[in-house]
Amino acid sequence: MTTILVTGGTGTLGRLVTERLRADGHEVRVLSRRTQPYAVDLRAGGAGLDAAVAGVETVVHCASTPKGGDEEAARNLIAAARRAGVGHLVYISIVGVDQVPLGYYRTKLAVERLVEESGLGWTTLRTTQFHDLLVTLCASLGRLPVLAVPAGVADQPVEAAEVAEQLVELALAAPAGRVPDLAGPEVHGLDSLARAWLRATGRRRPVVRVPLFGKAYRAFRAGCHLAPDRALGKVTFEDHLTRRFGTGHDH
Template identity: 50%
Template structure:
């Protein structure tokens, strides 16, 4: 009987790529999400539940050998991971593969603290585990710039540099990790190039054929200093994806 893999957040941008890849690898796939799939795939079992509220998890993990934890939100990721990992341990899950974010342990912001809390919940669960920290996805950067472009002028925090990674590169990496042996905290995954946020914005505007004034915005205090120092980046020792921001824009726009 094929191995059963539970994917949390399997209807999100990363999950929609990973689920068919798991099917192609011969796995039996189960997806847990809050709202169900808009375009369900044949041979995939879809379950609804809420990780933050702790609802629907026991049924989802029952009989699964591997859990791929992709689900995340603006807040509550640490709580969600705690509920999931405790249920996984009780169910005898053999491997949890988890996606996190680069600098989860370096930036004192609520989002990153919750991501670090989720990492700790996975590591302390008693279930063998693998955690991959990835940079911001191209899709996320595109959405942020699109929202900023609706303003009469676009703010450009001069201290912010990003090394965005393509979602397909992340899907390829997490597939390999999920199907392999538990490896703990593995090398970070970032895109092939580092960009200033203003440069990303200029390329976005040029691709859309739009004009906006870019207004430099200083980032004071400790957070500004950390961004100026590149604390949100992994500039050495990271695995690098293959698709650049320019490649992504050419495809999308």
């Protein structure tokens, strides 16, 4: 069995990837800022990162944050992986990073390019947004008396567990470069998804579609973050809500 390092291994996706790999009998090292014995801030690099990567055949890079620092983290990880002779670097990205002019998307695209130019064997998978992210967004917006969503924007959320399964398959295979996108099974307007969340959580709020402005909003309205031809996910947003909240009682 191979030794695999999962960065961001305590996060929504990384935890699921780690669980699946360990269930298959692989030795998995979890790298995050606070988890011993590989508590490493990727943005800082250093001896701790070299120790985490030593003897590893494959790295699954799930660590990411919209708060900044992803490019620096990727550079440090790639440099350490080169020094350790890592054979395969697997990176998770987002559908539309090359079309939506949003700061975080631009950063993800920049990291994709660093991975491609790393000199390592590499695989990059882009997916649509996770159901979990949409639930978090709705919960944040739902604190107000009115739940406002961007007008004319749809989403195609995918189950994180299905993404994890795909990442594990890719990590255990040979480097494949940029692989086909993975998207959720259904495309729905954000207003429809917000109403589904309200029903599932037993909340009552008017849902209001608010027109926004700017290039990123136009790209989202145009569906640049969607992949209807890659709707391979099986779990719908309604399925996810039912599993998470039951059938609509107060929470």
